[in-house]
Amino acid sequence: MFKRISDSEVATMRLGLKGRFVVFVSAIIVAFGLVLTALSVRAQNERLRHELEDRGKLLTTVIAANTTDALAMLDVRDLRKTLSEARDQENVLDAVGFDEDGRVLTDGTLVNSRRHEQISEAELRHISGSSALLVEFEGDAMTVTKPVHLGSRMLGGVRLRYSLASLAEEQASLARRTATVGAVFALLGMIAAILLTEAVTRPLNEVIRATRALSQGEPAPRLPVRTTDEVGELAEAFNEMTRKLRDTTVSRDYLDRVLETMGECLVVTGPDGTITRVNRAVCSLSGVGEDELLGQNCRDLFRAPQGHVSLLDALGPDGSARGLETELLARGGEAVPVIVSVGTMEESAGRARSYVVVAADIGERLRHEQQKDEFVTMVHHEVRAPLTAVRGAIGLLDGGVVGELGKRGQELVEIALRNSERMERLVNDILVSRKLDSGRMEFHYEKVELMPLVEQAISATSAYAANYEVRFELSNGVAGATVRVDPDRMIQVLTNVLTNAVRFSAADDVVTVKASRHNDMLRVAISDKGPGISEDFRDHVFEAFARGEHDDWRHRSGTGLGMSISKGIIEELSGTISFETKLGEGTTFFVDIPEYA
Numbered sequence: 001m002f003k004r005i006s007d008s009e010v011a012t013m014r015l016g017l018k019g020r021f022v023v024f025v026s027a028i029i030v031a032f033g034l035v036l037t038a039l040s041v042r043a044q045n046e047r048l049r050h051e052l053e054d055r056g057k058l059l060t061t062v063i064a065a066n067t068t069d070a071l072a073m074l075d076v077r078d079l080r081k082t083l084s085e086a087r088d089q090e091n092v093l094d095a096v097g098f099d100e101d102g103r104v105l106t107d108g109t110l111v112n113s114r115r116h117e118q119i120s121e122a123e124l125r126h127i128s129g130s131s132a133l134l135v136e137f138e139g140d141a142m143t144v145t146k147p148v149h150l151g152s153r154m155l156g157g158v159r160l161r162y163s164l165a166s167l168a169e170e171q172a173s174l175a176r177r178t179a180t181v182g183a184v185f186a187l188l189g190m191i192a193a194i195l196l197t198e199a200v201t202r203p204l205n206e207v208i209r210a211t212r213a214l215s216q217g218e219p220a221p222r223l224p225v226r227t228t229d230e231v232g233e234l235a236e237a238f239n240e241m242t243r244k245l246r247d248t249t250v251s252r253d254y255l256d257r258v259l260e261t262m263g264e265c266l267v268v269t270g271p272d273g274t275i276t277r278v279n280r281a282v283c284s285l286s287g288v289g290e291d292e293l294l295g296q297n298c299r300d301l302f303r304a305p306q307g308h309v310s311l312l313d314a315l316g317p318d319g320s321a322r323g324l325e326t327e328l329l330a331r332g333g334e335a336v337p338v339i340v341s342v343g344t345m346e347e348s349a350g351r352a353r354s355y356v357v358v359a360a361d362i363g364e365r366l367r368h369e370q371q372k373d374e375f376v377t378m379v380h381h382e383v384r385a386p387l388t389a390v391r392g393a394i395g396l397l398d399g400g401v402v403g404e405l406g407k408r409g410q411e412l413v414e415i416a417l418r419n420s421e422r423m424e425r426l427v428n429d430i431l432v433s434r435k436l437d438s439g440r441m442e443f444h445y446e447k448v449e450l451m452p453l454v455e456q457a458i459s460a461t462s463a464y465a466a467n468y469e470v471r472f473e474l475s476n477g478v479a480g481a482t483v484r485v486d487p488d489r490m491i492q493v494l495t496n497v498l499t500n501a502v503r504f505s506a507a508d509d510v511v512t513v514k515a516s517r518h519n520d521m522l523r524v525a526i527s528d529k530g531p532g533i534s535e536d537f538r539d540h541v542f543e544a545f546a547r548g549e550h551d552d553w554r555h556r557s558g559t560g561l562g563m564s565i566s567k568g569i570i571e572e573l574s575g576t577i578s579f580e581t582k583l584g585e586g587t588t589f590f591v592d593i594p595e596y597a
Ligand SMILES: Nc1ncnc2c1ncn2[C@@H]1O[C@H](COP(=O)(O)OP(=O)(O)OP(=O)(O)O)[C@@H](O)[C@H]1O
Pocket: 429, 496, 500, 501, 504, 528, 530, 531, 532, 533, 541, 546, 547, 548, 549, 550, 551, 557, 558, 559, 560, 561, 562, 563, 564, 587
């Protein structure tokens, strides 16, 4: 679930992001500025130093040139004068002139306090070979030594010391200027960073606001997609996410409403049977509130089906169970009969396995069943027994036991006999049908040959067929084939089909009975040339008490139970019954039964 983010948290987040961004960008810009400044100061230093060096070299060279005569003639006065002039030049700290042995002759002053100094031999060697200058740096000073030659002979040389203080000053001012420029750069950088951050965080803030709205259950606004960059992509992704979320929420709400509306009870439990969800139907059937049911174990809500310790114990290897009859334990100790299906919802990411229990109240159905049973018992005792007595009495009348009846009397007795027979058939059918329905019909299985059963069914119907002037034609393609059935029930099915075929045949018609093998089954196909079954009625042929439009055809109506009973029996025998029909041409019923070797 969403964590509710407070206003101050959003503000901190925003500041944090902005602050970090500004610091980061400013640091980069300042570091960049510092590096640039350092490089530029270094370059400027080098330039100034070279300038000073060049100036020193030039002045020293000029002074050296002016001392050639004085050195050649060892005229110390002239040399002092020249050097004195040199000392007056800008940045010159002192100046000395020395002879070919490196002895200092004069330092340009009258005091000439440095006259005992000596140029080292190494330095002399360095400058004696050529007219090169010797430049040396020492602290804030630069010394330039220049030899003076006359032809190839070195007469001596001059050495001038320059102050580099101006260079340091120049450097300091340069550093100040550069620092100012750096500071301006840093400031501009920060402003740029703030603007940039603002540009980046504005759409982010919009996303934050929209997400907050969403987390608080408000409809999320659609974010404008202004650019095609990452920020635009973020807005687009957010819009897509909210759309999907809306769809999911809508479908979840829809599903919730469906589950709440359904009449069956829905119970979802955790792996240990703890109830995690119930719908309204459970509460109204059990009389217990949802709050009370949640957290209970489903053992306390459903009685364990027969032969099991709990409902969840009755699941098959595939983790499901269908049509379990048990009871829902309602408040006040009442037990409501229910039919239950259980399914296992396998573990998904982050969720443990759950069980989904759907229970339907079958109290009403059981009450109907009970009423039907009561009706059937009543039919059995109150109708069948007196009917048998009535038929017996009429049979006696018909047989002339009570004396000759007149022609009219005989006719009436025959009508009464036919109708009582019909009633007896109906009562028997109702009893059989009920037995089949409730699964109480007994079957005595035997391994028998199929063909004798077909023949017996034909002979049982032949008198009836003769009445209608209809003939049977039997063709046998499965001689010796055996089946495992209750022979009487099998004959009953075939008789039902044969009777129908006869009833819907015209006088002199032939009903063909063909035994063959079909799709691994033994098939008995019974065809008539009757009127066929209308399209509307085809789906109802096997329903109890269903009778088609041709039933008044030649006044041959039945009860409409025959086919329903036949289907019930044949399915119990692991077979099937089906038909093909064409209006005006006839109908073929197929009774298929597994061969039993
Ligand atoms: N061979 C057939 N030709 C035409 N219609 C048929 C044929 N067999 C069955 N039907 C139709 O199917 C209906 C249902 O048949 P079913 O055997 O269940 O009832 P029924 O024969 O009318 O009565 P019952 O067999 O109980 O005496 C019939 O009423 C009839 O409309």
